[in-house]
């Protein structure tokens with residue numbers, strides 16, 4: 418049996434090696450390393466794939482969030498509501514820009530931002546909501562959209578973990594994750610569902626004015642060369658990464674289906690186990706399993722992780738510390754009691770290996786060990 422990894426980037430590469438190598442060589446031969454034709458063509462291909470009006474490629478998913486928030490013209494002290502249970506990047510850029518991240522609790526099933534908690538955290542300073550489509554499944558965008566509309570708020574979807582997921586609106590229409598709010602952001606970090614071979618990110622919007630602003634903020638605040646209308650940043654998608662992503666975008670749906678197949682295998686094996694809860698699926702979204710995350714009892718979680726490691730099965734805890742308890746956000750003085758779901762999840766979650774190359778033999782080995790571990794606790 419092949420060694421089990423959390424993510425198998427090499428196995429995935431081997432299957433498209435010639436295409437990837439040729440695409441990289443083309444960029445090197447052209448020497449158009451910055452903003453070469455590959456960047457423009459990737460932008461167009463992703464616009465088509467997402468059915469979005471504008472895709473603006475940039476340096477990484479964190480920059481995508483930062484540039485998006487910069488385009489909203491907010492004032493110091495303005496508040497942005499975001500989930501307590503996510504990767505730090507979502508909230509870090511808010512604080513970095515002198516705005517206040519207002520953390521709210523998440524749903525116990527999907528782990529996504531709770532619309533009820535958003536409503537309780539609104540203030541006169543609230544200007545935007547940044548939902549995260551965590552682990553590959555969309556947040557409740559119908560409800561988030563309603564709250565935003567009633568309170569005149571921007572919505573920026575952090576789609577770093579859900580590129581390719583589909584959202585089904587209550588009116589029967591459907592959209593790709595990242596195209597629903599005013600702005601969507603994504604990351605092409607190598608382990609993401611659409612991963613580059615280095616850093617990369619993109620901003621998505623259907624709003625012409627925002628697209629124009631986002632483009633020049635990402636390019637030194639410059640619309641006309643050497644005339645700088647506002648303070649911007651330098652954040653570009655590398656031509657070589659764009660060439661790689663152009664190859665890989667064609668496989669994204671296939672990759673997401675492979676993840677769903679592995680998830681279905683896990684689900685079937687675990688659905689009747691007493692000590693674990695399999696990932697919850699909301700009706701309004703597909704789940705493309707950036708992570709396959711189980712819940713177990715807090716006192717069994719770390720022993721399970723240890724037992725798996727002893728048997729050469731990697732696992733990860735996403736995320737062990739809620740954002741409101743991170744030292745970096747200590748100055749805001751958040752009250753633990755406001756986040757009972759996140760507090761509980763951080764002690765109960767465990768993510769199993771999830772990638773596009775998992776073989777039946779490996780999946781069987783993993784589920785057999787999980788089952789064996791729990792059979793000792795009956």
Ligand SMILES: *Cc1c(COP(=O)(O)O)cnc(C)c1O
Pocket residue numbers: 477478479480503504506507549575577578603604605606616617618
């Ligand atoms: C990965 C990730 C990011 C940041 O992406 P980078 O490309 O690493 O900057 C932001 N938000 C979430 C939810 C992520 O998973």
